[in-house]
Amino acid sequence: MPVNIIQTQYGSQIGDVEFVWARNSKEFLFANSILVKGSPSILIDPSATFTYIEQLASSRSVNVILNTHYHADHRSLNGLFKEVIFAAHEKDAPAIRDHETYEEFADTDPNSFYSEWRKQFFKQYQIHDCPVSQLYKGRELIETDTTQIQLIHIPGHTPGHMALHFKNINTVFTADIDLTPYGPWYANVVSDIDEFIASVERMKKIEADYYVSSHGERIYTPEQYREKIDRFGRHFQERDEKILELLKEGPKELAHIASEAIVYRRPSLVDPLKAYFQWQMVIKHLERLEKKGLIRKEGELYHRL
Numbered sequence: 001m002p003v004n005i006i007q008t009q010y011g012s013q014i015g016d017v018e019f020v021w022a023r024n025s026k027e028f029l030f031a032n033s034i035l036v037k038g039s040p041s042i043l044i045d046p047s048a049t050f051t052y053i054e055q056l057a058s059s060r061s062v063n064v065i066l067n068t069h070y071h072a073d074h075r076s077l078n079g080l081f082k083e084v085i086f087a088a089h090e091k092d093a094p095a096i097r098d099h100e101t102y103e104e105f106a107d108t109d110p111n112s113f114y115s116e117w118r119k120q121f122f123k124q125y126q127i128h129d130c131p132v133s134q135l136y137k138g139r140e141l142i143e144t145d146t147t148q149i150q151l152i153h154i155p156g157h158t159p160g161h162m163a164l165h166f167k168n169i170n171t172v173f174t175a176d177i178d179l180t181p182y183g184p185w186y187a188n189v190v191s192d193i194d195e196f197i198a199s200v201e202r203m204k205k206i207e208a209d210y211y212v213s214s215h216g217e218r219i220y221t222p223e224q225y226r227e228k229i230d231r232f233g234r235h236f237q238e239r240d241e242k243i244l245e246l247l248k249e250g251p252k253e254l255a256h257i258a259s260e261a262i263v264y265r266r267p268s269l270v271d272p273l274k275a276y277f278q279w280q281m282v283i284k285h286l287e288r289l290e291k292k293g294l295i296r297k298e299g300e301l302y303h304r305l
């Protein structure tokens with residue numbers, strides 16, 4: 001029998017694990033947090049619902065802060081916590097510890113709109129470097145007196161991206177395999193599309209009673225999860241196909257391909273941040289299609305073979 005879900009002031013609780021929805025997402029970037037109550041008490045991705053997270057920080061009741069990956073929207077409130085152990089996957093920890101590494105992981109162009117946006121964002125939300133001392137490989141079992149958490153390494157979105165399986169309540173947190181209709185995001189330098197595809201395939205096979213992701217305030221049933229993750233995973237292939245379809249008309253330059261509705265719909269591309277993300281993701285698709293022998297680059301032009 002699945003463990004009951006209880007509604008709390010800030011989210012939903014299953015057993016001793018509270019899923020805190022990112023309701024104050026206007027104050028901070030939007031990502032759900034998880035509080036594992038017990039000893040040690042673990043807070044995962046402190047990033048939203050500022051009022052509650054601030055209460056937790058001032059009560060000094062949290063022992064460990066675990067980040068599922070290095071992205072700022074999953075750790076924007078790390079800095080509120082003193083005298084805690086910071087934990088992350090060993091491959092993402094360097095970018096949480098040191099902003100210069102974050103920049104190297106994120107982007108190659110210091111003058112891009114994304115670079116400017118990051119600068120402002122880090123300043124506005126006072127996101128600081130964090131001394132991560134507990135490193136994981138993403139296959140450990142973390143045990144508290146109430147809960148067992150199986151770490152699952154799901155690289156692709158970032159190299160050290162991790163999902164969590166809360167064993168005793170049989171609930172899986174899929175992090176930024178976020179099951180939203182927008183689909184997978186892999187616009188960083190260190191994002192890897194093939195690893196991401198493999199991670200989604202792996203997550204499809206994980207059976208649980210409940211599923212939760214970093215974005216969206218809800219708990220999915222196994223049936224809903226299957227449907228959502230299948231849809232999420234189809235985006236990779238669909239984006240490939242859109243590019244191949246476009247190249248049927250004739251050879252095209254990157255700028256042309258990246259201005260079409262490949263990842264985002266056309267109206268979204270007026271947002272320079274989305275346009276930049278799409279540009280980066282299209283490059284990864286073109287590299288993948290070239291590796292597969294489906295297209296060839298000659299000069300500035302991509303040809304369909």
Ligand SMILES: [Zn+2]
Pocket residue numbers: 069071157176
């Ligand atoms: Zn992310």
